[in-house]
Amino acid sequence: MTASPIDLVIVDGVAVSKAALRSYEKDRARIKLGNPTEVRNTKLSGQFGGIYVRSLQNNFDLDAGDTTTPDDGVNCIIDLDGNRFKKVPIDTSTTQRLVVASGAVTVSADDADIVVIDKTVAAATTVNLPPAADRTKAVKIVDGKGDANTNNITIVPQSGEKVFGTVDYTPIIDGNGGQITLTPRADGTGWF
Template identity: 55%
Template sequence: MTLARYDLTATDEQGNVISGASVEVRAEQPGAPLASLYSDRAGTTPISNPTATDSHGDAGFFVLGGFYKIEVTSGLLTKTRRYVGIGLAQGSDVQPDGITQRYHTAAGTVTVGVDDADIIVVKKTVGEPTPAELPDPATATRKVRIVDGKYDAATNNITIVSLGTSKTIMGGADYVIDSNGGSIELTPLADGSGWI
């Protein structure tokens, strides 16, 4: 079996890397069991779960595709990412019938239109943080998925905001994709107040 890889860099609130942080990976399913992690793509060499970040704050592992809760802990600092999609399908251009996809390769802001593609893959030719703007949810009628197709969002975050006055993304002012290969699917709220 061929497994998918996931990489992350642990940082504190000031952006300093954290070496020796604990990285715990649990399946997003009833009982939240610890995931089986491996150091190789074939899944023949298991590693501990939790694992730890190296001297550069980096950690990586291979795991069976699925949705995972990843919790990074160091001292009193804990960062939790929920429903992190990891799997070989994220690296595929195959899509179900009726689903449209657009690649964004240019520098600058990704602007998502009301009638844009269902999936926006951010795959810039340069490594830089990417702002992304969703349309005002009061005028939007469908969901959209934003995907880090360059696999460098841990270093070059994708920051998503909504157009319109005081519109929220997942209850906040913005949403940041900060994991390599990360993605989020957002749906406009019926009352037009934001995206979830």
């Protein structure tokens, strides 16, 4: 069994080279930037781990071999060093719903596959599930704002329904960037 790559960079009891850590991050970690303007004003040479542009809600990968595609701010963004970052296509076989409005969220029986909680004004959120018997597919609830540690997301099933085998269990997303996928039980009595 091979160790995690980060364990080869950060070794217990051994001083860590800043250059080694920077190299690891650039090679493997996707960094988050606010918008295309921030990308254009940042030197990102060697950022092989890619970037995430929050305003576009999409990942972009470095295309080191491209020197000609123009920057359109949507599909290709050029950084301060002249590197081109290309939009990673989103899997269109799953549907998403972005929640930015305040208040509780109600998931309907025919709602999107993924419900992303990314409220404009940060706040704790309650997500009300539909009756399990009415939903035919799983639903993934995601902390899209990355603040669930402070603003918990509480998932509330219908009264009397089981979640992970326990009646009226209320899952809570309380870690930044956390998510949970709930699949309706075949007998319609709840979720797992």
